[in-house]
Amino acid sequence: MSNSTSSKKNPLINNPVVKAVGTQRAIAILALIVLFGFFCIASPAFRQYSTFVSILDASYYIGFMAIGVTFAIITGGIDLSIGTVLVCSSLISGTLATKYNVPIVICLIIGVLIGTFFGLCNGLMVSVMGLPPFIATLGSMMISKGFGSIFTKAQSVTWPQSSQPGGWFRNIFKINVAMAEGNMMIPTGFILLLILAVVMSVVLNKTRAGRYITALGSNKEATRLSGVNVVKWETLAFIFSGTFAGIAGVSYAATYSTLLPGNGGGLELDAIAGVVIGGTSMSGGYGTIAGTLIGVFIMSVLKTGLPFIGLQNQYQQFITGFVLIIAVFADVANRKKKSK
Amino acid sequence: MSELILKMKGIDKSFVGVHALKGVDFDLYKGEVHALMGENGAGKSTLMKVLTGIYAKDSGEIFFEGQEVNFQNPKESQEAGISIVHQELNMMNHLTVAQNIFIGREMMSGKLINDRKMNEEAKKLFEKLNIDIDPSETMGNLTVGKQQMCEIAKAISKDAKLIVFDEPTAALTDSEIEELFKIIRDLRAKNMGIIYISHRMDEINVITDRVTVMRDGEYVGTLITKDCTKSDIINMMVGRVIYEDPKQKSNVPADAPIVLSVKNLNAGKLVKDISFDLRRGEILGFSGLMGAGRTETARAIFGADPIDSGEIYVNGTKIEIKTPQDAVNAGIGYLSEDRKRFGIIVEKSVAENSTMATLENFTKGLFIDKKREKTESELYAAKLKTKTPTVETAVVNLSGGNQQKVVIAKWLVRNCDILIFDEPTRGIDVGAKSEIYHLMNELAAQGKSIIMISSELPEILRMSDRIVVMCEGRKTGELSIEEASQASIMDAATLRN
Known part of the structure; x- marks a missing residue:
């Protein structure tokens, strides 16, 4: 009975396509298309390949963070440290590269591992020590922020430019090809982002790790009583989150030139907003990587597009806030109807 | 009757300030449905938690299939072949039915989970039990009754020899109860031991062979179901010494507003x-x-x-x-x-x-x-x-x-x-x-x-x-x-x- 009334009120819910992708994600996809279309119509300059590349540039580091933190959120937790861990790992590995002449390959690996280390610590604090994820990761947010500055002695770090020795690593994320009518940019980072997204999507949906992370986010006690080692899998979710923050650090270094110590606070919220817009449940038990990517692209389209119509960057935050609230409210309203 | 599958002797358990079990005895034969009855707080659930290793007993002995056992946690008792269908359902609502049934025992092809195989196995299991549920349905979308059936299927799929049903019918409709009883009779025919906790007198007569009554943490007695009446059981359940005098008459005047x-x-x-x-x-x-x-x-x-x-x-x-x-x-x-x-x-x-x-x-x-x-x-x-x-x-x-x-x-x-x-x-x-x-x-x-x-x-x-x-x-x-x-x-x- 309740079904028929809700479908009368909201024909969207009964649409088979919407049903398949989920209401919230359907809204997110729609929002992405509408936003993109809007900017294309509003600004001729937006309809250029280079704009498209800068949208992608802006989405790498948020995208990697968001993929990782999706796992932490699916457990029903949160990881607030990813933004500062990103900067911390990039600062430390960048200092090693520029001041200590450590080979770039090693620096990149160390950058990722710093993320893994923070993820492991967060995971142990949550699963073994029993700290609330919000508190544990708030602590490591502050620690990583401070540690990065301490390590660089509060100096900014400039990674090698692509023309300089060691600058090759920037090609991982963008290759400039000289052509007759100017430079042609190939956004290789986008391919990397997609590959890792597919890999993590398989991990989430097709492996024990993903299954247990989802299960413990849905009902931790029931999962434990089923004989599953919840401590291990909960820790792993945070390791994913940290490691991807490390990867994000590398991509951030490759996309932007200079890193300032003490920055990075707030980046995690962009990533978390992307995850939530993409339909992952903050209370745990449900989430998709595809949704997360859509959420991230909404953010970067806004970020890149708004200056084209003469709005300053702060409008990005302003508008993203509305998108976030509307997307989540649609989901909450939908679920309320279902449970009735 | 056939041989004993379970014997609990003199089980004692205290919590801070509460003597929850006072030397309770209980036994169960293979191929028997044995009801455990008593008022709320009589100690039935505590006894079952001791059996399945959720609580450690203070004293007493438990023999399962002739061996003395002392389960430290639910996992150990499950491995020995004791499963419990809880009153509150322990389900992961976001996962599918098959994923729930095989949680912790996923079927793999290489490193990846083989959901299709698990769906097939769950389907076979349901067919065996005559249950009509789609294994790929999300658990949270099922009715409580169907979820209960899944819980039972999960218990059986673990090669259980003894299943405890803790008030299984509390949330079921009549036709679902009929289905449940059919399943229980099947299990009994397969020589499994079944402990059935319920408050419902009429069910006890229909489905159980023996009834054990507990009161205030104590063993009161065991009756053969077909030889006793509803009032026999009720008397055993409430027969405690009433130290509080009942009110004799109402204090409210008949014309009170x-x-x-x-x-x-x-x-x-x-x-x-x-x-x-x-x-x-x-x-x-x-x-x-x-x-x-x-x-x-x-x-x-x-x-x-x-x-x-x-x-x-x-x-x-x-x-x-x-x-x-x-x-x-x-x-x-x-x-x-x-x-x-x-x-x-x-x-x-x-x-x-x-x-x-x-x-x-x-x-x-x-x-x-x-x-x-x-x-x-x-x-x-x-x-x-x-x-x-x-x-x-x-x-x-x-x-x-x-x-x-x-x-x-x-x-x-x-x-x-x-x-x-x-x-x-x-x-x-x-x-x-x-x-x-x-x-x-x-x-x-x-x-x-x-x-x-x-x-x-x-x-x-x-x-x-x-x-x-x-x-x-x-x-x-x-x-x-x-x-x-x-x-x-x-x-x-x-x-x-």
Whole structure:
């Protein structure tokens, strides 16, 4: 009975396509298309390949963070440290590269591992020590922020430019090809982002790790009583989150030139907003990587597009806030109807 | 009969302040359905938790298939072949049916989970059990009955030799119960041992071979089901020495005005068409077994849960109750069965808790008038004989009985004339109990009207002027105190319709 009334009120819910992708994600996809279309119509300059590349540039580091933190959120937790861990790992590995002449390959690996280390610590604090994820990761947010500055002695770090020795690593994320009518940019980072997204999507949906992370986010006690080692899998979710923050650090270094110590606070919220817009449940038990990517692209389209119509960057935050609230409210309203 | 699968001997278990199991004996044959019965709190669930390793026993012996066992955790007992179908379902609602059934034992192809194989296996399992459920459906979309079937399938898929059903039919419809019984008979035919915990007399006769009754943590006796009657079992269940004298007659004059009238109230699944009147100065007992819908009725009247339909009149005026504020404004106070979660704020002081519902009367401009808060709460602490060093003491430091008095004070300060006491003496020791009883009688004598929900029959019989009995969300009896007895209440409380 309740079904028929809700479908009368909201024909969207009964649409088979919407049903398949989920209401919230359907809204997110729609929002992405509408936003993109809007900017294309509003600004001729937006309809250029280079704009498209800068949208992608802006989405790498948020995208990697968001993929990782999706796992932490699916457990029903949160990881607030990813933004500062990103900067911390990039600062430390960048200092090693520029001041200590450590080979770039090693620096990149160390950058990722710093993320893994923070993820492991967060995971142990949550699963073994029993700290609330919000508190544990708030602590490591502050620690990583401070540690990065301490390590660089509060100096900014400039990674090698692509023309300089060691600058090759920037090609991982963008290759400039000289052509007759100017430079042609190939956004290789986008391919990397997609590959890792597919890999993590398989991990989430097709492996024990993903299954247990989802299960413990849905009902931790029931999962434990089923004989599953919840401590291990909960820790792993945070390791994913940290490691991807490390990867994000590398991509951030490759996309932007200079890193300032003490920055990075707030980046995690962009990533978390992307995850939530993409339909992952903050209370745990449900989430998709595809949704997360859509959420991230909404953010970067806004970020890149708004200056084209003469709005300053702060409008990005302003508008993203509305998108976030509307997307989540649609989901909450939908679920309320279902449970009735 | 065939051989024993389980023998429990002299099981003893104490928690802080509670002797939960006192040398309990229990045995089970292969191919037997053995009912375990007793009132709420008799120790049935504790016994089962000891068996499955959730609790460690203090003393006693457990033999499973002839071997002495001492399970340390549920995993060990599961591996030995003991599965339990819990009363509260332990499901991961976001996963599919098959994913739930095989959680912790996923079927793999290489490193990847083979969901298709698990779906096929689950389907085979369901076919064997004659259950019609799509294994790829999300668990949260199933009805509670279907979820229960999944839980059973999960237990069986683990090669269980002994299955404990803990009130499996509490949430099932009649046809689902039929299906469940068919499954249980199948399992019995396969020579499995089945322990069946239920409150429902009529089911016991249909499905079980023997009945063991527990009372107050003690083993009372075991009967062959087909040789005994419903009243034999009820007598064993309630046969404790009643140290509290039942009330002889109602204290309410016949012409006392009706202060609260509930007409055809429906709310959710456990409040169906409930009607009753409450008179001035009356203590109206609400009796019934667990899950009968008494608390749900109280919560609906108090506006804590949404009302689907029905009318509520206070002092003859029809009122709309949509939120607890509406109820409080109409003079209704609710003392929750779960004091710590819903009744008091344990870290706050006695004074702060006492004025919680009336804070707007204790302000001076923007600020709280601490002095008046103190004098007023001291007044009520004295009136209710609350034992607290000062009213500034945090409630967490008080005993259960005194905490309850603080909650009462909260509603008295608010000047509520209708008080709903939900399990007012739960977790309170005997001395404090009689003080609470005394207090309730005094309140009634002063003209307050009380609805008392209680699972303890002696408490109902001692306190109530009139008794409403519920079963599965319906009112199945209304008895005057003169005609009520433990047996007549039990009869109504197990009346299924």
